[in-house]
Amino acid sequence: MTLFSHYSYWITIFLAIAGVYIVIARSNLVKKLIGLSIFQTSVYLMYIAPGKLIGGTAPIVSPDFQVYSNPLPHVLILTAIVVGVATLALGLALVVRIKDAYGSIEEDEILARDRDT
Amino acid sequence: MRTGASRKTKSWRGTGIPDRPVSRVITTQLPILLVVVPLIAAPLMVLVRHGASAWVLAVAVSWTALAVAGGLFVQIADGSLLSYWIGSWPPPWGIEYRVDIVSAFLAVLVSLIAAVVIVYSRESVRSEVPQDRHYLFYTMYALCLAGLLGITVTGDAFNLFVFLEISSLASYVLIALGRDRRGLMAAYQYLIMGTIGATCYVIGVALLYLETGTLNLADMAQRLPAVSGERPVLAALAFITVGISLKLALFPLHLWLPNAYAYAPSVVTAFLAATATKVSVYVLLRYYFTVFGGSAVFERLPMTEILLALSLAAMFVASVIAIFQNNLKRLFAYSSVAQIGYITLGVSFDTMTGLTAGIVHLFNHALTKGALFLLLGGIALRLGEVRLDAIGGIGRALPLTSFGIVIGGLSLIGVPATVGFVSKWYLVLAALERGEWWIAFAVVGSSMLAVAYVWRFVEAAYFREPVGPVRNLKEPPASMLVPAWLLVLACVYFGIDTSLTLGGAGAAAHDLLQVQK
Numbered sequence: 001m002t003l004f005s006h007y008s009y010w011i012t013i014f015l016a017i018a019g020v021y022i023v024i025a026r027s028n029l030v031k032k033l034i035g036l037s038i039f040q041t042s043v044y045l046m047y048i049a050p051g052k053l054i055g056g057t058a059p060i061v062s063p064d065f066q067v068y069s070n071p072l073p074h075v076l077i078l079t080a081i082v083v084g085v086a087t088l089a090l091g092l093a094l095v096v097r098i099k100d101a102y103g104s105i106e107e108d109e110i111l112a113r114d115r116d117t
Numbered sequence: 118m119r120t121g122a123s124r125k126t127k128s129w130r131g132t133g134i135p136d137r138p139v140s141r142v143i144t145t146q147l148p149i150l151l152v153v154v155p156l157i158a159a160p161l162m163v164l165v166r167h168g169a170s171a172w173v174l175a176v177a178v179s180w181t182a183l184a185v186a187g188g189l190f191v192q193i194a195d196g197s198l199l200s201y202w203i204g205s206w207p208p209p210w211g212i213e214y215r216v217d218i219v220s221a222f223l224a225v226l227v228s229l230i231a232a233v234v235i236v237y238s239r240e241s242v243r244s245e246v247p248q249d250r251h252y253l254f255y256t257m258y259a260l261c262l263a264g265l266l267g268i269t270v271t272g273d274a275f276n277l278f279v280f281l282e283i284s285s286l287a288s289y290v291l292i293a294l295g296r297d298r299r300g301l302m303a304a305y306q307y308l309i310m311g312t313i314g315a316t317c318y319v320i321g322v323a324l325l326y327l328e329t330g331t332l333n334l335a336d337m338a339q340r341l342p343a344v345s346g347e348r349p350v351l352a353a354l355a356f357i358t359v360g361i362s363l364k365l366a367l368f369p370l371h372l373w374l375p376n377a378y379a380y381a382p383s384v385v386t387a388f389l390a391a392t393a394t395k396v397s398v399y400v401l402l403r404y405y406f407t408v409f410g411g412s413a414v415f416e417r418l419p420m421t422e423i424l425l426a427l428s429l430a431a432m433f434v435a436s437v438i439a440i441f442q443n444n445l446k447r448l449f450a451y452s453s454v455a456q457i458g459y460i461t462l463g464v465s466f467d468t469m470t471g472l473t474a475g476i477v478h479l480f481n482h483a484l485t486k487g488a489l490f491l492l493l494g495g496i497a498l499r500l501g502e503v504r505l506d507a508i509g510g511i512g513r514a515l516p517l518t519s520f521g522i523v524i525g526g527l528s529l530i531g532v533p534a535t536v537g538f539v540s541k542w543y544l545v546l547a548a549l550e551r552g553e554w555w556i557a558f559a560v561v562g563s564s565m566l567a568v569a570y571v572w573r574f575v576e577a578a579y580f581r582e583p584v585g586p587v588r589n590l591k592e593p594p595a596s597m598l599v600p601a602w603l604l605v606l607a608c609v610y611f612g613i614d615t616s617l618t619l620g621g622a623g624a625a626a627h628d629l630l631q632v633q634k
Contacts, residue, residue, distance in 0.1 A: 016320075023309060032309060040316055046323050073326075076275050080319065083282045087312050090286055094293055094305045101298035114299055 008049035015042035027107045029098065033091045040084045047073040047080070147192070148201040148214040148270050151185045151224060152280075154178055155263035159256045168251025172242075175255040176235050182266060183232040186224040189270075193221050196624070200272075208272070209333035215272030219476075219625040223269040223399045226480055230391040230487050231262050237600040238384040240593070241494045245382040246294050254294055258388070261287035265396045274322045274332045277400065278315065281364070284396070285311045288389055292381040303376035310373040314363030321356035324349045325408075338408045350409075351417060357404050358420075365397035367461060368431030371454045378450035383494025386446060390453055391487035395479050398460055402476075405464070406629035424465035429559055431458030436566035440573065445496075445503040448570055449489050452529060455563065456482045459544060462560075466547045472626035473619065474543035480618050481528070481536035481611065488604035489525040492518050495593035495601065500586060505573060510583030514590040517598060519578045521605045526571030528608045531564050535612040539619065 015038055022035025051073035059068040095105055102110045158178040162171040193199055193216055201214040216224075235258065246254050264284025271277050289311070293304035326332055328349050329340040344350060359370070366374040374394075378386045405420075432455050439451035460482065463475025493503050495518045500508065512519040528535035531542075541560055548556035592598060611618050 020313070023313070029305065036309060036312055039313070043316055043319050043323065046320065047326075050327055072332075076332075079275070079279060083279065083315075086286055087282070087308065090289060091305065091308050094289070094301055094308065097293070098298075098301045098305060101301055110302055114302070 008045060012042045012046045012049070015039070015045065029095045029105045029107060030092070032107075033088060033095070036091070037084065037088055040080070040087070044077045044080060044084075047077050146201075147185050147189050148199060148216050149203070151182060151189070151228075151270055152263055152267045154181050154185070155259040155266070159259040159263065162252050162256040162259065166252050168242075168248070168255070171252040171255035172235075172239055175238075175258055178259055179228065179232040179235040179262065182228040182262060183225075186221070186228040186266070189216050190221040190225050192216075193218055201270075209331045209336040212276050213272040213333055213335075214270045215335065216270055218621070218628050219399065219402065220269045222476070222480070222621045222625050223396060224266055226483055227262070227265050227269065227392045227396060230388065230483060231258075233600045233603055234384060234388045234391075234487070234491070237387075237491055237494070237597050240597050241384045241498055242382065244498050245296065245384075247296065250294055254291070254382075257287045257290045257294070260284075261291060261388070261393075265392055268396050269399060272334050274325065274334055274337065275319075276332075277334075278319055278322065281315055281318065281400070284393065285315065285364070288385070288393060291385040291389070292377050294385070295380065295382040297380045299376065300380035300382075303373075303380045307373040307377045310363055310370075314360045314370075317356045317360030317363070319360075321353040321360060324353035324356065328353070334403065334408055338410070341408065347417070354404075354409055354418065354420075358401070361397055361401045361404070365394045365401065365461075366454055366457055368427050368435060368454060368458060371431070371435070371457075374454060375447050375450040378453065378490075379444055379447040383446075383490060383497050386450075387487050387490035387494060390450075390490055391483040394453070394457055395483050398457070398464075398475075398479055401461075402464065402629060406472075410629070421465050421467055424461055425556075428458040428462035428465055429556075431455055432462070432559065432563040433566065436563050436570065439570040440566065442570075443505050445493055445505060445508070445574065446490070448505075448573070449486065449493070452567065452570060453482075453486055455567070456486070456529065458563075459540065459560070462556075463540075463544055463547060466551060468547060468550060469623075469626055469630060470543060470550050471547035472629060473623045474540055474547050476625050477543060477615075477618050477622035478540035480622065481540045481608075484536055484604055484607050484611065485525050485528040488601055488608055489522060489529075491597070491601035491604060492521045492525065495597050498593050498597065499590045505577045508577055508587065509581035510578070510587050511590070512578035513583055514587050515592055517592055517602070521602055522574060522578075523571075524605050524608060526567075526574060528612070530567045530571055533612075534609060536608050536618070537612070539612055539615050543619075 019035045019039030019042060022038065023032050026032050026035065051070040053067050053069050056067040056069040057065045059071050098110065099105050102113055104110055155178045158174050162174055165171060189199065196218070199216040202208060203212040203214065242251060242254055261284050264280045264287060267280030268277055268284065271280060289304045289308045292307060293301050322332070325337060328344045328346060329337050331337050331340060341350065363370045378390060381389070435451045435454035435458065439448050439455065442448035442451060460475045460478050463471045463478060466472070496508065496511065496515065497503050499515065524535065528537035531537040531540070541564065544560050545557045548560065
């Protein structure tokens with residue numbers, strides 16, 4: 001059953017599509033950012049899952065172990081998480097200022113207000 | 118050599134036949150200085166918390182970056198390749214910075230624009246950014262510069278992503294720093310689209326990493342032809358194309374650009390229009406030619422046809438939209454989308470002449486749009502707005518500024534003795550070389566549309582009586598006029614003496630195509 005043995009990929013694809021769908025379908029600016037974060041999170045999984053080998057250990061050289069997991073994806077994703085947190089923080093900060101300036105965080109209301117002026 | 122094909126290797130491992138001297142300069146720290154100098158200056162500016170001091174630091178940083186980039190360009194001008202190993206870890210295990218003619222060309226362009234724009238920024242920022250945020254403005258400027266320069270020199274796929282995000286996050290902040298509240302929404306929309314683009318890029322890199330087991334771009338290029346799975350490589354190509362196209366505002370993924378350019382502070386518009394999209398084009402070139410160039414994926418996907426169709430669509434649709442804009446910054450923003458179409462058109466030809474035209478237009482358009490947006494910033498400083506119906510008769514009140522915009526406009530159209538002519542001449546040559554007459558006509562035809570939108574400025578500035586506040590305007594201060602006019606004069610100079618730009622672009626195109634053929 002390769003369909004199920006690759007279940008981590010299915011989760012990745014589901015998260016990615018769900019995330020992008022939220023970004024497109026929601027008008028609330030905070031919900032859009034949540035969708036964006038879910039999309040980014042799916043990529044974390046995409047990197048980390050293939051790095052894990054069943055029965056593999058941490059890459060410490062020892063005659064007792066033959067199979068090692070790849071540590072590089074973890075390091076990469078540590079960086080990607082930092083980038084993701086920074087993006088989310090900046091996005092939320094922008095939403096706070098948008099709320100101050102427009103009194104709303106619904107995209108259609110904000111665009112309507114700009115059209116009126 | 119892994120591939121067994123006749124492709125020459127540029128390997129640092131010395132396997133295969135080296136086709137040019139590889140100078141391993143570990144003692145020379147230039148490649149890393151290019152990134153480290155602005156990256157360290159940024160937190161210092163936050164610590165001093167003082168606008169004027171931060172500006173002095175930013176000027177020093179930008180000029181240092183220009184000197185470093187110039188030094189790099191001189192070092193690799195003989196066709197050699199600089200390889201810098203971060204922490205002395207040999208590639209492909211460590212991160213490698215790799216400077217060849219293409220990256221040096223871009224590094225010089227970015228740092229040159231940064232050095233000119235930062236001098237200009239003092240007065241403009243004072244009027245368009247609230248006082249207590251000035252030091253933050255220069256901090257973000259330095260960070261953005263560090264990210265953009267980092268992209269040009271890095272030879273590592275994931276490191277490139279990190280720099281892409283450093284420059285992008287800084288540019289979101291820069292766009293939101295103005296007084297116009299619409300800038301906030303423009304920055305938010307750019308953040309959403311930019312992050313989707315960057316995430317698509319990382320997905321592409323993940324697929325390439327899973328297939329090749331390496332993140333070093335040069336190593337990846339060598340291993341790609343030998344990988345077994347074709348579909349993941351195709352998917353990687355698709356994801357990277359979409360991700361980077363979002364960043365470079367390839368039609369129809371340009372939706373973030375007009376608002377971001379229109380509502381950002383003038384300095385930011387000029388800086389981003391001249392550098393950010395150009396660096397993204399560089400990333401696309403790097404992947405298409407250096408990484409994927411040697412593998413057979415291009416025969417599997419009609420990439421040239423897709424790129425050609427989108428470029429033509431950009432040239433016409435965006436130009437037509439530009440004609441109907443009232444806000445001049447928005448007008449020239451749509452014009453930018455059209456001009457990016459010319460660049461990608463040159464790339465899509467996949468020939469020596471076409472690629473030269475694309476790269477030279479990348480440089481020429483950076484000069485032209487940099488000049489135009491800087492001059493518009495001068496109008497914004499004096500008048501407070503840049504709407505066409507508010508600037509009637511400005512040609513008499515601000516003769517120098519208006520004349521500069523006219524010259525920039527002529528360059529957008531492609532009138533001889535401006536840089537725009539050089540690019541379009543080569544685009545037409547490349548089209549004729551392929552025997553495709555209709556593309557040559559399309560290039561000329563879309564230039565006619567440029568005549569229409571440039572004429573709208575000329576009509577407003579010179580054929581209307583000055584009314585209201587326009588009558589009493591004075592030229593912007595010399596600290597703004599001189600940098601803007603430097604770029605205007607560069608537009609004319611490089612339109613007449615093309616040896617440096619065409620020579621650089623030609624060498625870069627030769628370098629990129631070498632891998633492929």
